[in-house]
Amino acid sequence: MPETLSPAARTPESTVPPQTFWSRVRSRVFRPWMVKFCAGYIALVCLIAIFVPFLATGKPYTCIIPAHHGVPMRREFPLFRDLTSVSWVLLVVAAALAAQTGYGILTRRLPPDLRRRRRRIWLAMVTVAAVIASVLIVTLHHNQLDATNYRSLAAHGEITHAVFAPIPWGYAAMEPLGKNLINKLPSQRHWLGTDGDGRDVLSRLLWSTRVAMGIGFISQFIALAIGVMVGAMTGYFSGIVDILFMRLVEIVESIPSFFLILTFVAIYGRHIFYIMVILGVTGWTGYARLLRAEFLHLRQLDYVTAAEAAGLPLWRVLFRHILPNGVTPVLVSASFGLAGAVTIESSLSYLGVGVRPPTPSWGEMLNAAGNPATVFHWWQALGPGMMLFITVLAFNIVGESFRDTLDPRNVNAG
């Protein structure tokens, strides 16, 4: 292939602003419609995880309590009063993300340098505000247990003008025992049927996205943090540090991981934060290995020597100069890691050592679909199974597309 381009071919390129590595990768990764669809699906699941208190709950958004016994009529907002601190923090996170994206759209006409600087300042401000808001919520907000059955109140006319959520069932709301509404097939009342406790399957299905996405993202974040630290250290300093830390990697890798996780959870308890930490602590070795290989190669390059010679502090050389150039394969494998974490969480819940009931999880719902050898409530298994399958597949497809794009063997394919 001739290396020189004709002048005609070169001119239009020179007018186009130079593309960054990331924007080029992004445009190529998301070109197939399948990958676009999967990314959209993941975004949708994340949105559901954040906004599920507004989608599936027995509390009305708003209702009017008519005047009685001399108490004047008043308007109430039971749903907002009932939001837990986790829900509020998630809303803050969503607002911060929206603010950052919105600012990016607003400033898109600015020159790139100025835009980058402004967005960085904006990001810092948004982050600080979100952290302060979250800390305030966690310290000041008290979760209230509102056991009022607003549906029956509305039916009896004790509240009026009630606006209910699209799926008017909370994840733990049970149908009364006497009504024979347990283990029912999908119907008008319950779109995906009910489970063995008379709870709405669809509502539990949607609430489960919280556990799945929360454990997936946070555990992989922990794993990435450990893996990046260890990988950077071992790759940059060879010698004794490398030998010591690589032994640590080998130790963690050699112990069968699912078994290790099972032991940890069985011994230390089933709290959701424990599960996140345990999945993170056992899942970092792959990231460390990948990053070590990148650092071994990158630290010999001239620009790193230049950065060292300029007298930059070590952390700046490691994390501002080397890391951004070597982090790509790690992020690719984080996509597969996320899929793996979602699978492991569901498996733990299926075995009965996952998150505590009544918190719903897809694995627990599959388990609750019945002792399959005798009675198998297929409608209880279909929803969680499909959700689990599509979520894991979506992460895998996005990861696969990333890997194919970045694979040096495929350079001429794109």
Next chain:
Amino acid sequence: MTSYIIRRLLLMVPTLLGMTFMLFAIVRFAPGLREAGQANAVQGMMQSKQAQKQEQLLVAERLHLVDKNGHPISLPMQYVLWLKSTCEGHLGTSLEYPEPVLKLIEQRLPVTLTINLISMIVIYLVAVPGGLLAALYRDRLFDRGYGFISLALYSLPAIWVGSSLLGFFANPEFFNWFPAAGLHSTNTESMDFFQYIGDYFYHITLPIVCSTYAGFAFLSKQVRGSILENLGQDYIRTARAKGVKGSTVMVRHVFRNSLLTLITLTGMSLPGLLGGSVIVEQIFSINGMGRLAYTATLARDLPVIQTVALIGSVLTLLSYLAVDICYAMADPRVSYA
């Protein structure tokens, strides 16, 4: 070569020590260890306070928590004692069953091993030709379709597939085609050899399906990648240029070089053969290694937990070493001077 092997073996020593220490620490710092002696609750209720105390002391002594006189032992000493008895081959007695751990493993291992071997053969029979064809028809319909289907199979959660297979195909409500649990019918004594084998395969069909479908993607992706890499090499072009037949080039030059990847992958998967899948064994009620480990963790049967993890870890380390040595012997280009 010899010096390479010796160096690798020496590097394994600190890894092994660290690993045993980690297993020891996980179990020792677990809350509620002191009550481990009360694992057998029913037995505990039947006994007097005195006998209960005696039992507890006995268990504590077996776990090297106290010495013969009942005095507590310091943590580092506990580790040394445990390591010593492990190296001597005394892997302890289960707290749950009145049997030595090794005997339990001896009973469970053949079950897991046969199932895993059969699944591995099935996986290789499908994935290697699949990967080969995908590489030959690169970016054509077969490659794309096979890649997508195997990735989708890989993403299917085993808990869903397993429980659905059981719910639909071993259920009088739907299709009662397969047995729901176990590995043998009850009347195995009256069967001749072929009937026995047939009965065995009838029982393991669903578990085999459940433990194979996810394995195709990884293996065929690796085979495809390594064949594509070999196809681009200079020596392939040379072979073609000097007029070697196309099929000979594929078999002698491409496929034989790709076998090196297969050595690595096979070696890496060897420890998994003994491990057994907790999920599959739990769903289909097969008493294999995975189920042993799972019930042990739930019952906090510490000797069993430690031994199963120890065996798995040592085998993993050994097979990594074996892979590297095999690789060096099979490929003359690799030198570890």
